[in-house]
Amino acid sequence: MTPPDIKGSTxxxxxxxxxxxxRCISDCDNCGACQFLKGRPAEELYADYIEGRRDFREITIEIRNSNY
Structure with missing residues (x-):
């Protein structure tokens, strides 16, 4: 899935x-989303993207490189 562009989306x-x-698929061995999000809600971590302030990829890179 490609994230919607900030300028062209609501x-x-x-x-x-x-x-x-x-979205949780209840198959942690195959998913890994919870580990990537480090136990925090996606809506919280991506709040700046949702509000149109920062790019999805920028936030993703920050999450990968941080110790949230």
Whole structure:
């Protein structure tokens, strides 16, 4: 899935993307979303993207490189 561009999407579309991208599939061995998110809600970590302030990829790189 490709994240919606901030300029060409609504807040609701961006929020829907984040929720769906990190939706729990109850198969932790094959998913890994919880580990990537470090136990925090995706909506919290991607709040700046949802609000249209920062790019999805920028936040993803920050999460990968941080010790949240």
């Amino acid at each position: 807040r609701e579309e961006r929020e829907h993307f984040v929720v769906e991208a990190f």
